[in-house]
Amino acid sequence: MLYISLRQYEYVCAIGRHGSLSAAAQHLNVSQPALSTALTRVEEHIGHPLFSRRRGAAMALTPQGRRFIEQAEALLNDAARIETSETPTPGMTQLRLGCFTDLAPFLLAPALHQLRVAFPNLAISYVAASFQGLLNGMIAGQIDISITYDLTMDAGFARAKLFDSRPKALMSPDYPLASTNGVTLADVATHPLILSTEGLSAQHILGLFRRKGLRPTVAHRAASLEIQRSLAAHGEGIGISYASPPSPVSYDNRHLIGIPITDPEAAESVVLARHGTGPADPVIDQVERVLTDRLKQD
Template sequence: MLYISLRQYEYVCAIGRHGSLSAAAHALNVSQPALSTALTRVESLLGYPLFMRRRGAAMTTTPQGRLFIEQAEKLLHSAAQIEHPTDAPHGSSHLRLGCFIDLAPFHLASALRSLQTALPDVTITYHVDSFEGLLDGLINGQTDIAITYDLGMDAGFTRQELFDSVPHALVPPDHPLATAHNVTLADLELEPLILSKEGLSAQHVLNLFRRKCLNPTVAHRAATLEIQRSLAAHGEGIAISYASPNNSMSYDNRTLVRLPILDKDAAEPVVLARHGTGPVEATLASAERVLFNTLSETRPEVSCEDG
């Protein structure tokens, strides 16, 4: 337990600088008795005097007092830096990057390459996870910064929007909607849907329908994006995904048609996220700038000719 407050450290240092209780009290705009009481308490707690008191002469520090004041000044400076930082803290030599599982195939490699080029002296590690896994990692300090969708985060997170991601409906070429250039959520209400098994992702898609008083049916919840695409290619339903490769073949060599869902409120921002809202150390600040510049430049172009 700490028995000496920062205020009492400040009082002792002021007495040492000004050489008297009255001058220190005037400089600090406090009463002289308050200053005297604080000094007496500090010396009592320490068990030795910090100043020599001689009638008619300035107060002078004892050897122990000089050492105490030197250490107290450093402590007060550190406390002031914490409370009112003027410079970013020193940079870390290790950066831990997180990426949402469906975004990783599209953005992780370019993010790593940019970070490695810009921060050659920093060891960069990464992990790919679900929304919940990324949030837990950010909160627990296991992840410094994450590339993810803006889902499930409260005001305790700092977010920088990179770009808006538009969801797509994936259908086989013989589906009645395959000849359309784009679709709306209303077009999909009566179709069996294939959603992600990831809880927040599926809930977000269903909420898009519910906000429009639409009640879709979920036929499958797929563990991965490619399983989702394969099920759609085989006619098991319409897959809805924000992360959708711009190609027409599934892993099992089946043709897919990719249709943007153009409801205005369906787009979802992809963000850089970190836990906390205050200043960050230098390495993380640099990484934020590098990732923002790299990933915002790779924002996907949405065309009505998709599919």
């Protein structure tokens, strides 16, 4: 808990600069009793006088008072810089990177590699989480910047686009739609779906169908991408995923294919996101530039 307010620091520094309560009060345009009260409270809290008071003489700083005012003025200068954002606080030493779970196998390791090359003195930690986990982490200040889809974020988040991702329909090679080069949402809607258990992801995909007046049947909710791929490879339905490994076999060695869903509105942006829309820490700005340059896809 802070027991001395910035206003009280300001009052004490003004007394030190002007040498008297009356001159400081005139400079700050406040009453002399207000300054006297602030000074008394500060001295009572720190346990020693900051000024020597002699009748008829200017208020002289004690050695402790001189050190106190030097530190207080530095604090006030830092507070002013934070408030105006003209000169951001220097030198982040740690970066906390977030990545959406389904994107992590594709983008997390390349991102970490690029950042460690570009910022060898920056301690970098990461977390792979759900949409809600990333949002909560950024709002709470536990995640500095996240790689995620441009979903569920309001105007309180700043975003920089990396690339557009198009969903694929995952199915076994002998599935009825497997011979085509592209499918529409209407094509897929007549078959059982295999969606993720990640609530916002599934809601987004179902929302694409609803906006076209389609009502598909969800046959399975898979807890991971590989479970979804395995179910699709075994003919349990069509999996829909924005993240699709290039491997033509599932973990259990069954063949499957991924066919692009061609509806233009199905494309979704992958972005770098951070909480807050004001000027970022200069290190975060540099991190954003590095990741945008290295992770962008044509």
